[in-house]
Amino acid sequence: MARFIFITGGVVSSLGKGLTSAALGALLQARGYSVRLRKLDPYLNVDPGTMSPFEHGEVFVTDDGAETDLDLGHYERFTGVAARKTDSISSGRVYQNVLDKERRGDYLGKTIQVIPHVTNEIKDFISIGEDEVDFMLCEIGGTVGDIEALPFFEAIRQFSQDKPRGQCIFMHLTLIPYLAASGELKTKPTQHSVKELRAIGIAPDVLVCRAEHEIPQGERDKIALFCNVRKEAVIPAYDLASIYEAPLAFHAVGLDQAVLDAFSIAPAPRPDLRVWRDVFDRVENPEGEVRVAVVGKYTQLEDAYKSIREALTHGGIANRVKVHAEWIDAEVFEKGTPSVALEGFHAILVPGGFGERGTEGKMKAAQYARERQIPYLGICLGMQMAVIEAARNLAGIEKAGSEEFESEGTKKFDHIVYHMKEWTEGNRTIKRTAHDDKGGTMRLGAYDATLKAGSKIEEIYGTPSISERHRHRYEVDISYRDKLEACGLTFSALSPDGKLPEIVEIEDHPWFIGVQFHPELKSKPFDAHPLFDGFVKAAVEQSRLV
Numbered sequence: 058m059a060r061f062i063f064i065t066g067g068v069v070s071s072l073g074k075g076l077t078s079a080a081l082g083a084l085l086q087a088r089g090y091s092v093r094l095r096k097l098d099p100y101l102n103v104d105p106g107t108m109s110p111f112e113h114g115e116v117f118v119t120d121d122g123a124e125t126d127l128d129l130g131h132y133e134r135f136t137g138v139a140a141r142k143t144d145s146i147s148s149g150r151v152y153q154n155v156l157d158k159e160r161r162g163d164y165l166g167k168t169i170q171v172i173p174h175v176t177n178e179i180k181d182f183i184s185i186g187e188d189e190v191d192f193m194l195c196e197i198g199g200t201v202g203d204i205e206a207l208p209f210f211e212a213i214r215q216f217s218q219d220k221p222r223g224q225c226i227f228m229h230l231t232l233i234p235y236l237a238a239s240g241e242l243k244t245k246p247t248q249h250s251v252k253e254l255r256a257i258g259i260a261p262d263v264l265v266c267r268a269e270h271e272i273p274q275g276e277r278d279k280i281a282l283f284c285n286v287r288k289e290a291v292i293p294a295y296d297l298a299s300i301y302e303a304p305l306a307f308h309a310v311g312l313d314q315a316v317l318d319a320f321s322i323a324p325a326p327r328p329d330l331r332v333w334r335d336v337f338d339r340v341e342n343p344e345g346e347v348r349v350a351v352v353g354k355y356t357q358l359e360d361a362y363k364s365i366r367e368a369l370t371h372g373g374i375a376n377r378v379k380v381h382a383e384w385i386d387a388e389v390f391e392k393g394t395p396s397v398a399l400e401g402f403h404a405i406l407v408p409g410g411f412g413e414r415g416t417e418g419k420m421k422a423a424q425y426a427r428e429r430q431i432p433y434l435g436i437c438l439g440m441q442m443a444v445i446e447a448a449r450n451l452a453g454i455e456k457a458g459s460e461e462f463e464s465e466g467t468k469k470f471d472h473i474v475y476h477m478k479e480w481t482e483g484n485r486t487i488k489r490t491a492h493d494d495k496g497g498t499m500r501l502g503a504y505d506a507t508l509k510a511g512s513k514i515e516e517i518y519g520t521p522s523i524s525e526r527h528r529h530r531y532e533v534d535i536s537y538r539d540k541l542e543a544c545g546l547t548f549s550a551l552s553p554d555g556k557l558p559e560i561v562e563i564e565d566h567p568w569f570i571g572v573q574f575h576p577e578l579k580s581k582p583f584d585a586h587p588l589f590d591g592f593v594k595a596a597v598e599q600s601r602l603v
């Protein structure tokens with residue numbers, strides 16, 4: 058049966074709980090344990106699928122088709138364990154499940170209450186698959202004291218009581234602010250945060266303290282004393298140049314040891330950190346640099362394209378170069394020509410996106426890459442844009458466009474990209490209408506594709522068939538295949554039934570690839586996705602030309 062580590066946060070949000078959890082998962086794996094990481098989010102959306110990337114950052118999609126929090130991306134990138142639908146839950150989903158059960162009459166006439174019905178639902182979720190791993194790490198979103206998070210805190214408190222003694226521990230992340238005026242680190246907010254936790258019955262076993270300045274031993278001892286935590290369990294967490302240093306940095310300050318001690322695991326197995334040393338060495342000592350332009354819409358928020366950012370870094374790690382990615386708002390091309398903004402980049406990436414705004418600019422970026430022979434990677438909407446651009450400018454279909462950019466009843470485009478209303482998932486037929494709910498109704502999760510023999514993409518993957526994660530409503534229309542292939546845009550991968558274009562490429566180009574799925578979601582620092590490895594390699598070659 059698994060041991061459980063509950064990770065909570067206090068003082069402020071955005072302290073890096075997700076990253077800390079992911080790094081701890083990696084450290085436990087390095088000691089030979091199996092792990093699974095889970096996120097419990099207090100917001101009321103049923104899942105983050107309908108939230109704007111501006112609000113919530115990227116939506117991370119699992120193989121089994123769940124739209125989840127971006128922290129699951131961190132978990133996967135650090136542990137290599139593919140996340141599942143059952144690794145992410147929100148208050149919205151918890152309440153939806155409870156209310157569905159109430160309507161079905163499952164509660165046998167009882168009054169439905171937060172305790173026990175909501176908390177039981179949360180506890181059931183936490184224990185899913187508990188026999189499969191050595192450690193289950195459950196991160197609670199938000200900060201202690203948030204109104205919505207209370208049922209989650211209550212549930213983990215109860216959970217630890219339900220289990221035999223010593224099977225659950227609590228790890229709390231806080232901030233130790235530095236007051237420049239007095240030149241001091243302040244521990245009081247941490248003391249208050251722990252007090253708040255203890256008031257709801259949770260005593261942390263390990264405290265991770267984020268700080269911009271070194272926390273002297275004396276201050277750590279003080280935190281231990283006031284917060285009722287062992288001295289060795291007060292773990293400092295400083296800012297790092299690269300997130301991929303986190304496992305090594307946390308190990309150096311004793312995080313994994315403190316966790317194993319809290320479980321009374323002795324002697325602890327020795328860690329094997331060679332993979333992380335190699336990753337960090339490659340990040341620290343690049344042998345060159347390439348510049349990649351990412352032409353998108355949600356460019357203001359760092360987290361909106363989190364996985365793409367990371368996958369580019371992984372491509373750099375694989376090729377021993379630093380990838381300098383610059384985010385450019387596609388709308389800037391709609392007025393002027395892209396050449397000014399795109400001059401000097403060694404590769405261009407157009408990521409996924411929704412809605413018409415910025416799409417003409419994305420097409421201009423694709424055209425620029427195609428005509429100037431600059432490596433291009435189009436992801437999801439980025440592939441659709443490349444296809445529409447080729448249809449307009451190579452195949453002469455002037456009104457080529459996507460059904461996504463038309464309001465109902467108006468037809469301004471020839472639908473090179475159309476709204477798919479029926480498709481097969483295994484042996485099920487899925488049907489959709491334009492009036493369906495927006496949440497969870499896309500082609501979501503892992504689907505297979507068959508690669509064309511002898512294509513560039515087959516060489517990149519080195520296998521004839523692949524499985525990749527999808528998240529989209531619209532598809533390139535296969536009936537335009539002959540026309541587009543005649544102009545040099547090859548449909549080099551299709552769904553196994555041959556109906557849905559999955560990858561396009563231009564043969565007569567150093568590296569021009571569009572994919573209908575999201576390869577960035579499966580890339581790891583220690584195992585870069587072949588497309589990002591190949592894309593960065595092509596950028597390195599381009600950098601030698603200019």
Ligand code: GLN
Nearest residue numbers: 409410437438529530531
């Ligand atoms: N908006 C497009 C679609 O729904 C592309 C989605 C995406 O880029 N993830 O098909």
